[in-house]
Amino acid sequence: MSPARRQLLVLGAAGVAAGLAGAGWAWWRLALAPAQVDEGFWSRRFERPEGGELALAALRGKPLVLNFWATWCPPCLQEMPDLDRLQATHAARGLQVVGLALEEAAPVRQFLAKRPVGFAIGLAGTAGVALTRQLGNDKGGLPFTAVFDRSGELRHRKLGQSHFAELDGWVREL
DSSP, rough: OEEEEEHHHHHHHHHHHHHHHHHHHHHHHHHHHHHOOHHHTTTTTTOOSSSSSEEEETTTTTTTEEEEOOTTTTHHHHHHHHHHHHHHHGGGGGGGEEEEESSOOOHHHHHHHHOOOOSSEEOOGGHHHHHHHHHTTOOOOOOOEEEEEEEEEEEEEEEEEOOOOHEEEHHHHO
């Protein structure tokens, strides 16, 4: 093998290794790296579409699946039945599923009138994007799901559509 060809192969391999390292870092950061959830997180309150208030402090000490969604997000709407099933399956264990809508009240109310759910919904509005970032969603995309254990530690998070089997496995670990 000629020295020029060997040099080209080494440079190509280095490029591939750098790309894989970058992709691995991004995956690790979202999937495994701990996000810091401070007391300010648990002090948040959200208006509920039906009226009243949803206080995160009232949910501390319970396993919590926090799902960020919007009515204009098809994958968000597709995972709603799985979240509903998860709530029903694990309610006896104290699980609380909460959906935080990242939009105004009117479209959420209209959606829920047609497709009611058995879990709590809060209205985070566009300010909810900053909250997803605090939980490790650097892209700010939807849907985004965060799973907390009874001590309030963030145990799992996912950007993109979740499915019942995946969520069920995470909740059973808590």
